[in-house]
Amino acid sequence: MQHEGTDTKRPASAGNVTRAALLGLCGGMLLGGLLLLGMGLKTRMTPTDCTDLSELECGTTREADQDLSRMQLLSGAALLALGAAVVVLVRSKGSPASH
Incomplete structure (x- = not known):
């Protein structure tokens, strides 16, 4: 007896699993x-x-905060750009043609 939700004619290929994994990784990079x-x-x-x-400690702390925020902004922008680029790359390839 076969469940209605399963499709025995078309098994999941390695390409589909890889594509799904890449899209999940890209989602994590975009959120990060x-x-x-x-x-x-x-x-x-x-x-x-x-x-x-x-006064000296306060100045040093302010400089450290500014450097930290600059690094966070650059790293966040880089992660967003990388995630978006991989999403576009994966989506543009499309699903492989079935024979």
Whole structure:
């Protein structure tokens, strides 16, 4: 007895599994890029808390925060671009022709 949801005529090929894995990986890269962009913007926009720090320590902390936010923004943008490029590449190839 065969279930209605299964298709025994066409088994899943390795190409379809690879394509699905690549699309899942790209989704993770896109989400990670968005998260890094958001964290970088938050780090850049929020002022540094210097209540218990000396003037020198506060300046150093501000510079470190600025460098960290710049790195987060660049890394997030790079992840978004890489994820989008791989999505376009995978989607443009389409499914392999069945014989």
